[in-house]
Amino acid sequence: MTFSPSAKISYGLNNTVDVGMEYYADNLPIKGLFSVTQQPNTVYLVMDAKYKKSTFNFGVGKGVTAVSDNWVVKFIAAPNFD
Numbered sequence: 001m002t003f004s005p006s007a008k009i010s011y012g013l014n015n016t017v018d019v020g021m022e023y024y025a026d027n028l029p030i031k032g033l034f035s036v037t038q039q040p041n042t043v044y045l046v047m048d049a050k051y052k053k054s055t056f057n058f059g060v061g062k063g064v065t066a067v068s069d070n071w072v073v074k075f076i077a078a079p080n081f082d
Helices: none
Strands: 006-012 017-025 041-051 054-063 071-078
Touching: 006 041, 017 054, 041 071
Parallel strands: none
Antiparallel strands: 006 017, 017 041, 041 054, 054 071
């Protein structure tokens, strides 16, 4: 089992676009959590866009600890086929 905490704060620019920040800690083992400096944590600047019933999430992130990836780009598409 693992523990992967995350959080998101966003602001709606209009009915279809939100901007915000996301925080992710990587999968951590439940049996003995690592100290904060050993946890891979990443903070993202993100944009969520809605098109009809589909949602798209784009973000650029930066690792905040020495064991995190330095820079990360992510794109998540959630198409609705109805």
